[in-house]
Amino acid sequence: MGLLSNRIGKESLKAGDHIYSWRAAWVYAHHGIYVGDDKVIHFTRGRDQEVGTGTVIDILLVSSAPKRSDTPCLVCTNEDNDASMETNGVVSSCLNCFLAGGALYRFDYAVNPALFLAKARGGTCTLATSDPDEAVVRRAKYLLSNGFRCYNLFKSNCEDFAIYCKTGLLVAERGVVGQSGQAISIIGGPLAAVISTPFRLVTTNIYGMAVMAVGVYCASRYAADIGNRRDVVKVEVEDLTAGLASGRIRAVENQLVVPAESPAVTTVAA
Structure with missing residues (x-):
């Protein structure tokens, strides 16, 4: 990990990496999970909109977004990797389309506190530890097929998605900012x-x-930072898509309670 920059070359990528790319004027960064074979799974507002709040802030965000090419990408539109297919904003794109002409950066995990604080801007690293790469890729692919939560710039954005894929951790308490370092910095x-x-x-x-x-x-x-917070819990991806997105999961004493179809209740502990 570099002190001043997390920029990397494409040759050093491996499946399971949490990557990001800064958009124009460094207004924001778009995050995703590299799953191998030149594919990136990432979370958007939907209809190819990377960010959005529904307010006047969108004028700044949209103006800083990369310009879409009128020429369809031959890689993303082939039979094996259709970027037009999305589930609640979760999409799969080729690496070049994800970068949209920007540089490639890798988000770092399990950094020491001194290095974390040396990074003046959030959204580049975390104190939390990543799960094995195989688990990360499995979560990302599962969410691509089954969907993630409703998009929210401050509570459920592309960085939140990538961090969840890497750690399996979610903020349990409602009404608070998510685990996104960008949102925390703002x-x-x-x-x-x-x-x-x-x-x-x-x-x-x-x-x-x-x-x-x-x-x-x-x-x-x-x-x-999600590595320090006490309001986070570890949630299996199957439980997340089955309950949290539909509102059937609720936070109770630092646990996520997942009501089953029967009277029995499944509890996912931290």
Whole structure:
């Protein structure tokens, strides 16, 4: 893992890698799981829209998205790899279409805290440990066939999808931000500014205020990382698609409770 960049060459890719590519002006990065044979499984808003909020923010996001080519990709449209087929926004594309002309980066897992904090922007690494590559590919392919949760920019986006495929972990508590480092960074920046404001009573030095704001921002990123959070649970992909997406799974005391068709209840513990 590089300190300044996670950029890699295509020759170093292996099935099970969590990859991403920054879009224009580095506004956001699109994430997916490389499953081998030049294929990437990734999560979108649907109808080829990588991101979206339904608000005026979309003007900025859409303007930064890559321009779609009018010429169909011969790789993605062949019989074995049809990118037009999607399940609740989960799609399979060739690597070139996924990158959309951008550079290739690999998301890193099980990084040490110092290196995590050195990465000023979220969405590039995590303290959490990845599951074996075989399990990662199996989850991604299963979700391609059966669907993932409803898309939400802050609670269930492409990075959340990739992190789930890599770890099997989901945030159990409703109403909170998901495990996406990008979303945490977006929220953490303004939060740092707000929280650090009272410290003006301690110091009026602009540099001191800046250091405090950066400290609060880094602390919020560290505390909210999925490798540190206590509101996450491990969920088998079959249980996820059978219950969570349909609303039949509920969070109870840091557990996901999956009501069965019969009176019996299946509980997936953390």
